[in-house]
Amino acid sequence: MIELQVPLGERSYPVLVGAGARHRLLELLPVGVRRAAVVTQEAIGWDVDPGVEHQVFTIGEGEDAKHLGTVEDLCRDLAQWGFTRGDVVVAVGGGVVTDVAGFVAAVYHRGVPVVHVPTTLLGQVDAAIGGKTGVNLPEGKNLVGAYWQPSAVLCDTEVLGTLPPREYRSGLGEMAKYAFLGVDRLPDLPLDEAVAACVRCKADVVASDEREGGRRAILNYGHTLAHAIETEGGYDLRHGEAVAVGLVYAAEVARRLRRIDDDRVAEHRRVVAGYDLPLAVPAGLDPQRLVDLFSRDKKAVRGVTFVLDGPDGVEPVAVADRALLLDALEACRAPT
Template sequence: MNFTINLPGMPARSSEIFVGDDLLERLSGELKIRFGERRPVWICDEKMWGRWREKLSPLIEAGGKGSEPILFAALESNKTLSALEDLARRLVHEGADRQSVLVAVGGGVTGDVAGFLASIYMRGIPHYQIPTTLLAQVDSSVGGKTGVDLPEGKNLLGTFHQPEAIWMDVRFLETLPREEFRQGMAEVIKTAMIGHGAFWKYLENHKEDILRGDREALMQIVSQSCMVKSRVVEGDEKESGHRRVLNLGHTVGHALERLSHYKMRHGDAVAIGMVAAAKLALRLEKLSGSHASRLVSLCEFWQLPVKCPSAFSADAIVEAMKSDKKKMGEKLHFILPVGIGEVVEHPEVSLNDLRQVLVSMQVSEP
């Protein structure tokens, strides 16, 4: 399966997306042609290299100029300016210049850092992404956002830099820890809520296939998610408007992550955030009870939480949200589901409605 994200008026910045289960083999034949005279430099998640070296080496060799990638320890704590500087200096030592292309192999951490590096190295060189986690395949590699964290907050420094192509092989997911897969499923569910009813039905009808790692089912969810995200990004590359729909579940989700000092995983926080958004929509009579229940059931199937942890009161969550960048005035800006596969922006959710919803979602003390 392949398709292209087209950014209006900018053909040079469109990204081709390939989703398959034989990509490593297919790519080996065409990399040389693709790169031409340009010299590839590979940055690979260290753990991925440990597990996939045998399959990745021939691909790297096929690209020309050696078979050793620069290894990167993919930890959120390494998504920093100093890690970026280390990588940049490695690139210089490897002789990378304006004719080089950077290829990033790994999850969202590797992709965000390597993409950022590509966007500023010698004022910008092209890059390719080979995402290897579910989250990276369905979300972070698509859309061109790059970045690193600061001690003051996540992703505070970054750029928009569209990869020339994104190559996804679902076989990589076979070695992904189950917990990481589950976290990625929260973004898949979110994307289906934004996208369309057929995708949602597929998720409901094929959940057992997805759970046991059926490749056809994995290719379906990855390509459907990418198509939905590309469609949104095409309309609004730099998040001045419609791209905000991708934040469904993230307003409450980010508050929970911050309150937990990032101990709560992103997918778990987003699942609670999506349920909160659905309950708000229900309260505002924009969503039916049966639609809200279907969201809760699907999250529960994936063992994603649907209640707020008792450690955080509704007031604490609201306070944390008020300091979030999406706050507008005294009312909160929310993305609300209004059906399966349909969301709207609601710029004026009252704090009282939100508080009531969060109280109803509180886990009672044992």
């Protein structure tokens, strides 16, 4: 078992990575909790035993369930159960579950403890770590949320063996991102070590910039186009698949700004293809509409902000040239 920490002073918390990590849930619950509200989805198929009185609450499947109505329903269910600050939310599932349950924990009674037990690769390497929570609006992804750090995260790699192939590949899209954020030889690492390396990288970034005032924005590498694809495409692509396309697109934008050369763009394509992930924007999406959606991205303050590779590594960059953005999209279209 690999044991890591997200170092945030008095709010630091452990992350366990390895087969069977979910069985250590009881020892990582906050001291003195009376009951646990286990938030999950019917399709997850994995049970956890908090070791205290608990009740299971299910939410809907997929991104369609990630909205404010789900948050209200779950908060009302907790209220009817008599849930208090002396209890704990336990999120068991992928990124949708950890995002929704984490947001509920942040706002119910103005904040209750939450422990994440991510059951997807995407959840383990990214969504469950760092305290970002939130839900979608029709206008865009993750536009309503809060920063709310968990008390602990248990990444049980045993559960990943049962994921459908497409769901597993979606997690590889987030993992591919870390290959450009300083994690060396990532494709060569055994699964537990690869997950731990991504967690370690994210923990370091979060510790230096918890609320995305600067450096933490690099964790959104590939996400500006990804979120636009998800919104415009009705979430037909999985999140990690959209991120994979977004990584290639970000490289094309950076090349046009002369931040990187052709070889570095080719490396982006090689890493993404090596994980058997898509390289092209899905057919049928309007490039003009995608560029319009960039301005709704959470990083946008004045105009469009991208996270781009460059001579000093990956960093946020303001991009005002709409024609350049459209030209880079053309380079990411599937051949006809």
